[in-house]
Amino acid sequence: MSxxxxxxxxxxxxxxxxxxxxxGHETLEDVEALCRDRARDLxxxxxxxxxxxxxxxxxWIHEARTLADGIIINAGAxxxxxxxLRDALKGVGLPAIEIHLSNTHAREPFRxxxxxxxxxNGVIAGFGINSYALALIxxxxxxx
Numbered sequence: 001m002s003x004x005x006x007x008x009x010x011x012x013x014x015x016x017x018x019x020x021x022x023x024g025h026e027t028l029e030d031v032e033a034l035c036r037d038r039a040r041d042l043x044x045x046x047x048x049x050x051x052x053x054x055x056x057x058x059x060w061i062h063e064a065r066t067l068a069d070g071i072i073i074n075a076g077a078x079x080x081x082x083x084x085l086r087d088a089l090k091g092v093g094l095p096a097i098e099i100h101l102s103n104t105h106a107r108e109p110f111r112x113x114x115x116x117x118x119x120x121n122g123v124i125a126g127f128g129i130n131s132y133a134l135a136l137i138x139x140x141x142x143x144x
Contacts, residue, residue, distance in 0.1 A: 009079075012076055042137065042140040085116060098114060
């Protein structure tokens with residue numbers, strides 16, 4: 001069974017209460033349950049994590065290098081600011097998918113640029129928590 005790290009960045013711990021008109025009413029616990037259910041259907045195992053700290057996210061990406069078969073990352077606002085996350089994803093050489101709950105291209109202009117997109121296999125955005133399910137399906141294909 002392949003292991004996929006599902007890494008969540010800043011403010012995702014506030015899902016369900018933070019701007020529900022943008023991010024929905026589901027909590028991060030709901031997202032984790034969805035990921036575990038979908039992963040089981042795809043014969044994948046998920047290691048689901050969240051941190052508000054950039055360095056912790058970098059450490060987890062490095063950890064995935066020896067433990068995981070792929071990375072799904074919702075880096076939140078770090079998507080638009082973090083060269084460190086970009087370099088970590090590029091450096092570990094694993095299949096990786098960037099995801100977002102909202103359609104970042106339909107939002108403020110500063111959200112249109114992703115430092116991660118050039119170094120991941122694909123980007124899924126705008127499908128609410130189903131972005132995670134879609135990413136797991138895509139990751140299953142990348143790993144096979």
